Amino acid sequence: MLLSVRPALERGWEQQLDPAPEGTVGCARRRASFPASPCILLVHGLQSNTSASPCPQRQSLSVQSIRSAPSSRLEGDQLGWRWLGALPRPRTGWRGENQPSPNFNQYVRDQGAMTDQLSRRQIREYQLYSRTSGKHVQVNGKRITATAEDGNKFAKLIVETDTFGSRVRIKGAESEKYICMSKRGKLIGKPNGKSKDCIFTEIVLENNYTAFQNARYEGWYMAFTRKGRPRKASRSRQNQREAHFIKRLYRGQLPFPNNAERQKQFEFVGSSSPTRRTRRTRAPRPRT
Incomplete structure (x- = not known):
């Protein structure tokens, strides 16, 4: 059974890779076009029962320019170069990622069963x-x-x-x-x-x-x-x-039992005692 891997370069990005002979596994480091990742494994006519060895650190091979990966619909000997998944896997353990949401009801039950020694008592x-x-x-x-x-x-x-x-x-x-x-x-x-x-x-x-x-x-x-x-x-x-x-x-x-000042009865506060409103007088108009 032949390996069928989805092409990694679906968006037409360019990358310089080292070729690998037929029936072997090659490795090439990614360049500046992609984010940093460990390596990319290349398979040409490799059977599924073949075990791939880890990627070497350095290789001195000729450089070949590949503009896009071949289609994954090829079968048999026309399989061509395939990209075997060495794409970066999502990290686990990051903050806010794959973390269960806190159970607030359980927190209320736990804290409500204990005496609060810090807050001010009412x-x-x-x-x-x-x-x-x-x-x-x-x-x-x-x-x-x-x-x-x-x-x-x-x-x-x-x-x-x-x-x-x-x-x-x-x-x-x-x-x-x-x-x-x-x-x-x-x-x-x-x-x-x-x-x-x-x-x-x-x-x-x-x-x-x-x-x-x-x-x-x-x-x-x-x-x-x-x-x-x-x-x-x-x-x-x-x-x-x-x-x-x-x-x-x-x-x-x-x-208001907790505030002694509020227990005082309401008192009218004013600068002077209220006086009767005086009648408004207007200046006489000049005769014409």
Whole structure:
């Protein structure tokens, strides 16, 4: 079976090559007409079972001018000079080439599972209104209940962000204890909230209520009964009323809790007190 190689010079480029005898393999370096490449192998009447040897570094042969490669449609003894593929192959490993696109969703999941130690934390103060008990969540030492009235000092909560992905820590402003969840699914107060069981993920539901899922125990939610007692987290679900809350500002608190200057009431500032507009007088027109 004869080798059939597509001509390398399809655009009519000129190149000086060294001829090779019939039935042998020759090698010639490319000149300035082409980009730098290792070499070009020339085959004349070579069978497919013939193994070609690597190209020599130097050859002292006569120079022959070839304007274009012969057609690849020749068969048999009319095969002529064929170009055997020594064209440069595309390199692999270049930057931006044959590289898989980054998976951003996987990056968000990996970074969201870790605490962000570099970014500045956003701190907010508000109350959590329980849908079932009709009261507010309060942190009274180690006890966590939903029986506080609006404006109770134990119902004021300090919520600080942990990382992106709506992960927060909830601390009582008066007791300075964090709301955490034990391995049994019970809500308890801890003085140190750095552990993962003290981190909750805020989930805004379709009915505009907010649910808090524990970061360590996936599928366990903060929930309270009608009497305001904490419900076992292993029995709580996202679509249950016991796990629905509404964020409310602390009573008497203005909408800008983080900036004391914005809490000042609006005052009229002017150089002088407003006066009554005087009647405009015009100069009398001269009589003609």
